[in-house]
Amino acid sequence: MNKAITVASGVGSAESENTSLLSDTEFLESLRRQMHKFATLQLSDSHLAEDAVQEALIGALKNAKSFAGRAALKTWVFAILKNKIADTLRQKQRMAEASNLMHDEEEEEDFSELFDKKGFWQADERPATWGNPEGAxxxxxFWRVFQACLENLPGHQARVFMMREFIELDSDEICAAVGITVSNLNVMLHRSRIRLRECLENQWFAKGERPC
Amino acid sequence: MLNCKNVTRLYSESQERQLTLQERMSLKMHVMMCSGCRNFGKQMVTLRQAARAYAKGADERADKKDK
Incomplete structure (x- = not known):
């Protein structure tokens, strides 16, 4: 983000670009949706999520002058949102409601069910052909299955997966935000993808396409 | 030679960074013989498309269409 601000102050046309960023309703709406999906799955509550996203967007847009473009604004909104979510979770925890939000105990896992001792697929776990993913x-x-599969991921895995794929942050940004190394991140993303893939196959693709 | 577990790890990492030439060659050799990993590789691409579509509201659009 520092880089973005430096760039903005160094470029003469930055002012006009900022103005267009704020009037770019299509971009703002899609940003709001991405953030809302992330917050909802983190908080398990659509209304709390909506509040957090609104606050984060308003907070970021107040300072919109400092942003060089979409990517910088997105990073900033997400940073605020992350803090809002953490605050909300802490409040929830105080009310002793958060026990079911974390699945940390499952974080340590091996894949011996999926792979044999030599690391090859167990016969009944080998990925099958997915018929028509675009149609799904x-x-x-399909999306209800997709969401259920995401909710079944261990907490940390779900968080980094969503940061990568919903918010589309790059590896370095995620590592900085969560305080992990790139190799930690790769391990977590690998596990989350293996699990999601398996869940989607079992719960949707192996069950046969449904009639339209 | 790579085993399936390593191959799935490389396919996952290929979503984050450009694989090296050597990694790409070893992947290619493996999936020539392994349909499970071949499917896995395609599914990683689908997974990213699906996650990004979902984040941008594809589920709400699908529901509207159903009604």
Missing amino acids: MHEGD
């Missing part, structure tokens, strides 16, 4: 993405039921 037009079906509401």
Whole structure:
């Protein structure tokens, strides 16, 4: 972000670009959606999520003058949102409601169910061909399965997966935000993808395509 | 030679960084013989597409279409 601010102050046309950023409703709406999906899965509550996202967006847009472009604004909004979520979770924890939000105890795992001792697929775990993934993405039921699979991921894995794929932050940004190394991150992303893949295959693709 | 577990790790990392030439060659050799990993590789691409579509509201659009 520091880099972005430096760039903004060094470029003469930065002012006009900032103005267009604020009036770019399509970008802002899609940013709001991405953040809301992330916050909802973190907080398990759509309304709390909406509040957190609104606050984060307003907070960031107040300072919109400092941003060189979309990527910088997104990073900033996300940084604020992350803090809001942490605050909300802490409040929830105080109310002793947070016990079911974390799945940390499952974090240490091996994949002996999936792979044999030599690291090859167990016969019944070998990934199958997925019929028509593009078609699935037009079906509401597929997305309900998708969401359930995400919610089944261990907490830390879900968080970094969503930072990578929902918010589209790059590896360095995620490592800095979460305080982990790139190799930690790669391990977590690998596990989350293996799990998600398996869940989607078992819960959707192996069950056969549904009639439209 | 790579085993399937290593291959899935490389496919996952290929979503984060450009694999080295050697990594790409070893992957290619492995998936020529292994349909499970071949499917896995395609599914990693699908997973990213799906996650990004979901984050941008594809589920809400699908529900609207159903009604």
